[in-house]
Amino acid sequence: MSGKPADWTNGQEAIVYQSCDACGGVQYFRRGFCAVCGSDTLQERRASGVGTVYATSLVCRAATPETRAHVPYNIVLVDTSEGFRMMAHGATGLKIGDAVTARFASFAGRLVPYFEKVT
Amino acid sequence: MSYVTGVGLTSYGKHEGLTSLDLMSKAAELAIADAGLKRGEIDGILCGYSTVSPHIMLATVFAEHFGIRPSYAHAVQVGGATGLAMTMLAHHLADAGVARHVLVVAGENRLTGQSRDASIAALAQVGHPDYEVTLGPTIPAYYGLVASRYMHEYGLTEGDLAEFAVLMRANALTHPGAQFHEAITVADVMASKPVALPLKLLDCCPVSDGGAAFVISREPTSEARVRILGCAQAHTHQHVTAMPALSELGAEIAIAKAKTQTGVAISDVRYAAVYDSFTITLAMLLEDLGLARRGEAAARVRSGHFNRDGEMPLNTHGGLLSYGHCGVGGAMAHLVETHLQMTGRADNRQVRDASLALLHGDGGVLSSHVSMFLERVR
Numbered sequence: 001m002s003g004k005p006a007d008w009t010n011g012q013e014a015i016v017y018q019s020c021d022a023c024g025g026v027q028y029f030r031r032g033f034c035a036v037c038g039s040d041t042l043q044e045r046r047a048s049g050v051g052t053v054y055a056t057s058l059v060c061r062a063a064t065p066e067t068r069a070h071v072p073y074n075i076v077l078v079d080t081s082e083g084f085r086m087m088a089h090g091a092t093g094l095k096i097g098d099a100v101t102a103r104f105a106s107f108a109g110r111l112v113p114y115f116e117k118v119t
Numbered sequence: 120m121s122y123v124t125g126v127g128l129t130s131y132g133k134h135e136g137l138t139s140l141d142l143m144s145k146a147a148e149l150a151i152a153d154a155g156l157k158r159g160e161i162d163g164i165l166c167g168y169s170t171v172s173p174h175i176m177l178a179t180v181f182a183e184h185f186g187i188r189p190s191y192a193h194a195v196q197v198g199g200a201t202g203l204a205m206t207m208l209a210h211h212l213a214d215a216g217v218a219r220h221v222l223v224v225a226g227e228n229r230l231t232g233q234s235r236d237a238s239i240a241a242l243a244q245v246g247h248p249d250y251e252v253t254l255g256p257t258i259p260a261y262y263g264l265v266a267s268r269y270m271h272e273y274g275l276t277e278g279d280l281a282e283f284a285v286l287m288r289a290n291a292l293t294h295p296g297a298q299f300h301e302a303i304t305v306a307d308v309m310a311s312k313p314v315a316l317p318l319k320l321l322d323c324c325p326v327s328d329g330g331a332a333f334v335i336s337r338e339p340t341s342e343a344r345v346r347i348l349g350c351a352q353a354h355t356h357q358h359v360t361a362m363p364a365l366s367e368l369g370a371e372i373a374i375a376k377a378k379t380q381t382g383v384a385i386s387d388v389r390y391a392a393v394y395d396s397f398t399i400t401l402a403m404l405l406e407d408l409g410l411a412r413r414g415e416a417a418a419r420v421r422s423g424h425f426n427r428d429g430e431m432p433l434n435t436h437g438g439l440l441s442y443g444h445c446g447v448g449g450a451m452a453h454l455v456e457t458h459l460q461m462t463g464r465a466d467n468r469q470v471r472d473a474s475l476a477l478l479h480g481d482g483g484v485l486s487s488h489v490s491m492f493l494e495r496v497r
Contacts, residue, residue: 009249028360029250050464055271057263059256060313063239067255072313075260077268087251096191096271118470 004049008111013104015047015113017084028084048104051080051115053094063089066108073107076100078115088113121213123206123345124220124457125154130296131443135231139169142226142330147185147416148446149291154341165205170241171232175311181224187463191218198245198482199394202331202451203226203489207350209335211372219337221304225447226330229234232306238326244485247273247358253280256315257274259323260399261359261484263315266386266399270317273406277317280398281308282463284321284440286420287395290427291437293324294473298327298443304322307437308398321399327443332456333450343462346372346473349378352492359452359484369488370407370479377490383417383475385409388492390473391431394481395438404479432470435460450480463493 007016019026033040054077062068076090078100086102089105089112098117105114127149129142143166151158164187166178178192180408190472192214197204202225210219239257246252248259269275285305291297305322311320334340335347353369353376356362378384390408394416395401405416410431411424419425425433436442436456439449448489460463478491 009253023226024468029247029358045134055264057256057260058316058319059260059269060314060316061259062254062255063236063243063257063278071253071303073256075256075264077316082264085360086257087247087254089254108255110253 008104008113011111012113015049015086015102016044017047017082018042018044026083029085045082046081047082048085051078051100053090053096053098054085055096055117056090056094058092070102070107076115086113088115090115091117121210121335121347122339123333123347123454123458124340125150125152125156126458127153127332128296128452128455129226129330131327131445131452132296133231134228134300134328135227135407136326137174139232140181141212141225142228142328142475143181143332144185146226146330147224148334150222150334151360154334154336154368156334158187159183161187161220161222161334163209163212163221164189165209165221165223166194167201167205168194168196169227170238170446172429172451184469186187189307197487199396200480200482200487201447202454202490203350203478203480203491204352206333206335206347206454206491207352207489210347213335213337214338221335222332223335224332227448227452228328229444229445230326230328232328235326245357247318247360248306251358251360259315259318262397262399263318264359265395265485268429269365269399269403273414274415275402275417277309278305280317280322280402282417283307283395283398283401284308286425287434287438287440290435291441293435294436294442296490297437297441298325299437299441312400318397318399324439324449327445328447329443329445329448331448331455333451333454344496345458345461346496347493348492349377349381350489351380354486357483357486359368362485368407368485370404370481370485370490373490374408374479375493381492383492386444388431388476388477390457390470390476391478392478393433394459394479395440396433396481398440399436400481403485404481408477409480415470427468427470432473435465435468435470454478457493461493
């Protein structure tokens with residue numbers, strides 16, 4: 001595992017996570033080892049973008065000029081179908097427990113994952 | 120064994136023209152005088168950090184500035200839990216004989232030393248740089264996420280949260296050093312500007328200038344004997360994305376360890392000093408600590424249980440929400456107030472009985488926890 005992940009944190013339309021060959025654990029924050037068992041035999045996988053809303057907060061007061069242009073924007077925590085939790089943007093009005101799927105949106109000059117309710 | 124032998128606290132709010140070192144010095148001078156000591160008798164220094172004036176060696180910067188040459192000194196950084204974490208360390212240092220009198224000090228001109236936006240942006244950096252901060256969250260948003268989940272699981276309402284803001288403000292009205300002096304109602308909280316929903320402006324602590332300090336000593340220095348009975352920490356995560364389930368948070372772990380260590384039961388506690396960066400923080404911590412049953416803290420506020428003359432007086436100075444929050448010093452004001460209550464020096468705020476106190480601090484996004492019991496010894 002070297003270099004940068006090919007995911008939204010580097011401007012690519014993908015959510016990437018790691019799974020551990022040794023213990024089967026999954027993790028979202030990228031590291032060179034499994035935070036559960038310490039093994040360095042990790043696979044990088046592309047997530048489906050499917051999940052369930054765990055928590056939401058609608059940001060109405062932002063701290064920088066770049067982010068202020070976007071208020072209000074909804075910050076969400078999503079429990080993905082692959083078993084890890086991630087922070088992302090979400091459609092306003094999303095509720096905890098909603099089944100959601102990710103697309104990507106532009107925010108403050110970056111690409112960010114944006115979850116919408118599955119209809 | 121160790122004792123809190125002296126406390127010092129400035130007013131919180133605006134201290135135009137004062138630096139972080141100035142505010143630390145003012146608080147330190149008050150605490151050392153309160154302990155009946157001279158500067159030269161301080162042989163240990165623990166200090167917090169200043170986001171306005173960051174330094175890799177703040178404790179020695181302060182020691183030189185203040186004019187003392189301690190045999191033990193360094194800074195500690197655990198976010199909002201720093202004050203109690205330093206107190207815990209000072210307790211162990213004194214108990215182990217490393218130092219006789221440890222000065223615990225923090226101060227910051229966080230309000231006038233930088234823009235409010237700069238404060239908010241600096242604090243948002245507790246988030247993950249790649250996976251969180253890039254999304255534009257703020258500290259209120261991290262806690263807003265937790266609030267939404269807690270409300271979902273335990274049925275709290277925004278009106279319930281507002282009760283905690285109203286109580287802290289009512290307490291602050293009786294303290295001349297508090298940042299806010301206007302009474303507020305639940306309706307005011309509900310109508311205040313949205314910040315990071317479900318949290319609104321009056322659910323959030325302010326940004327303040329201020330300083331706080333105490334002296335932790337191996338032996339009492341006066342008749343006002345406040346002993347540190349025991350303390351414990353728990354650290355379950357840093358980032359809200361990695362937070363465990365609400366039933367597995369660090370407050371429950373820390374308080375369980377502190378109770379086991381000291382033999383103290385929650386029913387023994389007479390005064391509570393609990394971290395209250397946001398209304399949700401206070402609601403959750405009261406329930407995690409066992410000072411209210413799950414989902415029932417707001418009802419206990421409404422019934423007067425946590426009032427100054429109630430069964431469990433809480434943050435009688437007004438807490439972070441209304442006394443103010445100057446960073447590390449913010450939650451140290453809780454300990455200063457506790458000491459004043461325990462030694463019968465809280466003026467018009469004095470409670471009937473503060474013989475045994477529970478203090479709890481939280482840093483990050485419910486990431487780092489310190490629980491502590493103090494006892495008045497006669």
